[in-house]
Amino acid sequence: MSNTQAPVRRQSGRLRRGLASLGWALAGVLLVVVMWELVKVIGSLVTLPLDTGDQAMPHVWTMLQGAMQPEVRGSDTTVLQAVVSATLRSLLVAMGGFAIGVAIGLLLAVIMQRFWFFERGLLPFVIASQTVPLIALAPLIVGIGNRISIGPVQWNTTYSVMFIASYLAFFPLSVGALRGLQAPTATHIELMRSYAATPGQTLRKLRFPASVPYLVPAMKVSAAAAVVGTVVAEISTGVRGGIGRLVIEYAREMTASPAKVYVAVFGAIAVGLLAAALVAALDMALTRNLPKEHSA
């Protein structure tokens, strides 16, 4: 009896937890809305170090109105629709970049963990890579990328965007994964050594599972970085259809209709939230087997 019931209960529990965190996320958004309007009210009473005028900080309802307006006069897509479709497209690209970034980051971490030479020798370059501004790289990547064609698959700029996203995503992951791979206790490592386990086996059976607590936050940061990378690269390369392009196109209308650009930025935030939700789901799957914090 209990055998058949238990999984059902656990599943519904998971659903409930998922819904609850959704509720909390909404509450968080509500909190921000309230604070936003509060700052505006305070700003109208006393001088703040920031501009709380309707130009710099439009009212939330102005933004909502802006979202419902047609994108360009006469067109039948609203700003909201444009933002939603751009959001989904960017999310897809970002997740592609995230996947590539995770793969590269893990590989680097493994190499660095395994060979001290590479930890010392490679790590500075991994860090250096992150301080190279995209302005110096984007033309290079697009330029080189456009020459690549693998069989019938012709490179297009979207792949360059994905590549740039992964370029930002791999870094937090490799740092976190490296720390995680070094996390197992001395006894656990000795155990594997006593089995004459190959480095690969030690990696798979011990270091990877033990690195999960470090891997998960690293993935969260990476996913966010992938989203940032996607949007930045969309702007940088001017590729159409994504939220980045929308942000910059709307930003030019900031002077006249500031609400529009905020809607686009919220689209970008939505990409981030969706990415974070995906990683959170992954987290639940990965840490399902670990002891939860004691709650007596």
Added chain:
Amino acid sequence: MTTTVTSPAVKAEGVWKIFNEGQPNEVTALQDLNLEVGYGEFVALIGPSGCGKSTLLRVIADLTHATRGTMQVAGLTAAQAREQQKYGMAFQQAALFDWRTVRRNVELPLELQGVGKSDRAARAMELLEMVQLADFAGHRPWELSGGMQQRVAIARSLAVDPPLLLMDEPFGALDEMTRERMQNELLRIRKETGKSIVFVTHSIPEAVYLSDRVVVMSPRPGRITDIIEVSLGDRNEDTREDERFFEAVTAVREALRGNHGGGSAIRSRIGEV
């Protein structure tokens, strides 16, 4: 199994182990240690807490390097012996993986050897049966009591079948009954397979009951101060009541007490053995 019967299972010559050498927190764990464990022999290591027993096992197992001296295992260097999996080890801490179930913890060494899935599971269940934990095969390590974890670790160390077993206080957290059962299981396994065993324990009766020789170590810096031969023949229910059993127990106890006092009187005894 390729080892010839003539080379000793373990041979330590002039082994030193100094931690943090040259630093203010330097600790000499092993000092000029010489020891030979014959092929098929059961040797118990006994000595005060912190005297270097675990360290000695770790040097044999090539988990740490001797600062000075040489260590041979089955006629090979310690490193070769480890690589060729000439030994199995049970650690003082259970060192189970939280992310694996009890059964899959026991399967680990088999997995590393590439044993197939169903064979692994069968062997693991057999071993869990032996340590009386079959009911807990699907549980996670942190759901077990201390003694249960230790039994899982023992099962794991027996999963593969190496010619030499290194066991660090494996029965320390077990109650007397379970402990006696495990002791007999170990002796049975040894008899059936002819393994050599180096066994660390704090229990003098256990050392005497199990082993052919009891090696007594002194407190830091760890040295061998006494080696007591035990000749009780095949162990059985009555062994623990045997006269010779009590004699050996007393001998070991005295060797240990002498140790605590320290001094040269003990040193000379090594010659006797």
Added chain:
Amino acid sequence: MTTTVTSPAVKAEGVWKIFNEGQPNEVTALQDLNLEVGYGEFVALIGPSGCGKSTLLRVIADLTHATRGTMQVAGLTAAQAREQQKYGMAFQQAALFDWRTVRRNVELPLELQGVGKSDRAARAMELLEMVQLADFAGHRPWELSGGMQQRVAIARSLAVDPPLLLMDEPFGALDEMTRERMQNELLRIRKETGKSIVFVTHSIPEAVYLSDRVVVMSPRPGRITDIIEVSLGDRNEDTREDERFFEAVTAVREALRGNHGGGSAIRSRIGEV
């Protein structure tokens, strides 16, 4: 110390502890357990591995809640007693903090009580002296052997001076000599301070040597099957040779063996006590 002498140190009534209740991996660790530990009494808990001894200590310490039943400590609820620090606990695992030196690990409970820096250090060194680890005060936990870590944990549990001590196999990883020393230290402390002590052990002689009563538990689901009174008066060098000592040891052993066989014959014995 505000407790009146009349209320028992520990009083368990109909305590159940069921892990994962309702799930397939449900485990009943304690079943309808009743126990009273008198003020100033020394009670040893003994029973097969996994029978629920640690769980019982944890329920007393309010580290986990009884599924059913009530637990009183010093006339208070378990939670109140914990909040008022009516007990000190030594865990089965040493649970030392890697980021603190040995000495500062011992200081931890004193720090929490707001004891001044130099007083703390002095007290910690005194305790380390007692467990013979003064030399290692500045070391990190992972540089210690298993037994040494356990001794640090014991020192820590004695750092403050609570009326009730809960000790979970504290001497399990110690060699016989050190163990006897620690036993005598514990008895000395108890005599000087009049503490009540609940002490888990797997060693029958240890249980008998230390305690006023030995509580014998059955394997899962954990129940109390026997309580053996020990009246040896003041312990000294000769106690272990005492006739009554051996009698008590045999009684406990038989109670335990009976357990393993299980059955109603044992149940009836509770009435005798």
Added chain:
Amino acid sequence: MGQRLRLIWPPVVVAAVFLALWQGIVVVNDIKPYLLPAPSLIFTSLFDNVSGVFDATVYTATTAFLGLMIGIVIGTLIALLASRFIVVNKLATPLAAGLAAVPIIALTPILNNMFDITSRTPRVLVTIIIVFFPIFVNVTRGLTQIQPAHLELMRSLNASAGKVARLVRIPNALPFFLTGMKVAAPLSVIAALVAEYFGGPQQGLGARIASSAANTAYGRAWAYVTAAIVVGLLFYLAVLLLERLVTPWTGRARSA
């Protein structure tokens, strides 16, 4: 001494190989500077303009440093609050994730509009936001991922939540915190730099890189990029030093 050498020579070797390859590829394939400048060109540009590069570096490094410090403080504080109060945790986690995913490029124009564009403020704010997330996420994990035995011990000692935080959670979170720092330190530099693209005072590295790149003076642009890399590495090195100082216990697993 030998230890220190072991620390230094691998990156030097890798750098030498990398630069030699780069130079070689540029020379052999006759790649023109409008595409990719050779290291030699970058270095001559750097030396021709040392004081200019230095001033720009100081400006941007200051922004990055301010943002990094404030971001660390805020990230840690909110993580602490989140580990203490479940409400904060539930509210802050999705918000932080959202904030982190806001691309700096999208954020900067808005902040530039809200705050005085002619001041450093909007740039520091951008940096803070970028730094905040890795710190927050890692510290949160470190504060909650505690051995059950340790928590039981503290509970048995009736330690208050504050004491548990101070004596167990924070030390336990230190390695996680440092991992976050390792990510945040280089990111602070890039954030401070990118924030300059959108306007404001023009003496920093970002503005210089943008201006040089727009005029295809890639040698000069990469000279500034080199300076940015150096700052990022210095920040990282500082974190490594800090790690050795505050978590001496973490290296032990490797000693076997």
Added chain:
Amino acid sequence: GGGSSSTESSAAPASSAAAPASSAAASAPAAECTDPTPVNLQLQWFAQAQFAGYYAAKDKGFYKDQCLDVTILEGGVDIVPQTQLAQGNADFAIAWVPKALASREQGANIVNVAQVYQKSGTLQVAWADSGIKTPADFKGKKVGNWGFGNEFEVFAAITQAGLDPANDVTLVQQQFDMKGLLSKEIDAAEAMTYNEYAQLLEAKNPDTGKLYTPEDFTVISYEDQGVGMLQDAIWASEERLSDPAYQDLTQRFVTASLKGWIYCRDNAAECADIVTANGSKLGKSHQLWMMNEVNKLIWPSPAGVGVMDPDKWAQTVEISMGTKNLEGATVLTAQPADGSYTTQYAEAADQSLEAEGLNVTGDAFAPITVTLNEGGN
């Protein structure tokens, strides 16, 4: 304001009177085009009326008439069109002259084959009540500029006015919106006639609730100040120009493109709609404004549309070499080599377009009047 300064140089004789035979052949519409040549055109920004001529040429079939299949590649913040061209990712590129020349100096082998914009569209806008009327009034003020290499006209004007850019003014980089000026954080902001200036006029004055009007601002035109630099031009690959096939392609492309610009001169409203239909997100009135202002920068073209004005070229090169920015750097370090531009393709194109009966100089061009709505809608 119309560009009167360029009329004197319009008398310059055409550099090559005889068009190559191949171009003459190509200029005749290829009726039997079965396999149009694929062509990539790289823009410097997103689709907007600034590039209306090319979108019109595509939409109206002018490219098809020349047997071309043109793909218009939009730009991005970090896309450098001349680099894309030099790397072979595009066949032609639209770029401002100074930036393209800088790339040329760094090894990008590109040639200006048609100078479409005859005038600079860069303005400096200040509040009418700020007292700023000429560059000399910038002294002690916060002067906005875009950086990204778009600042040299500002520097040239400041220098020309006898001020030291490093000490006498505070230079601030502005964003691509005009909020800095509107909120008075910046005293004088850089603006393109066709874009940012319109943004100002599309914004509502919070005090009156009405849109700002030209009377609210003072406008300084760099073209009028004599420091204008040449802007949008069509660039081709120098290496490939030695190949007759590419010469022919260039000729066909330039001809069709210029025809597009002529079309937009005469059909501004339709062209604005074409651009919008091609995915521009600019508001309708803003798009039309841009179209109209761009027309003002192109027309009249006294020597024919797309033909380089050598004086303007010389002025652009002079400023590029002589004006230092904050770092002390100039756009160019040396005089660009001969052959950096050629008028042969534009002239040949104009000839054949004239033969079609089109007016290639726009001497009678009259701008339309555009009313900007709030937000450019």
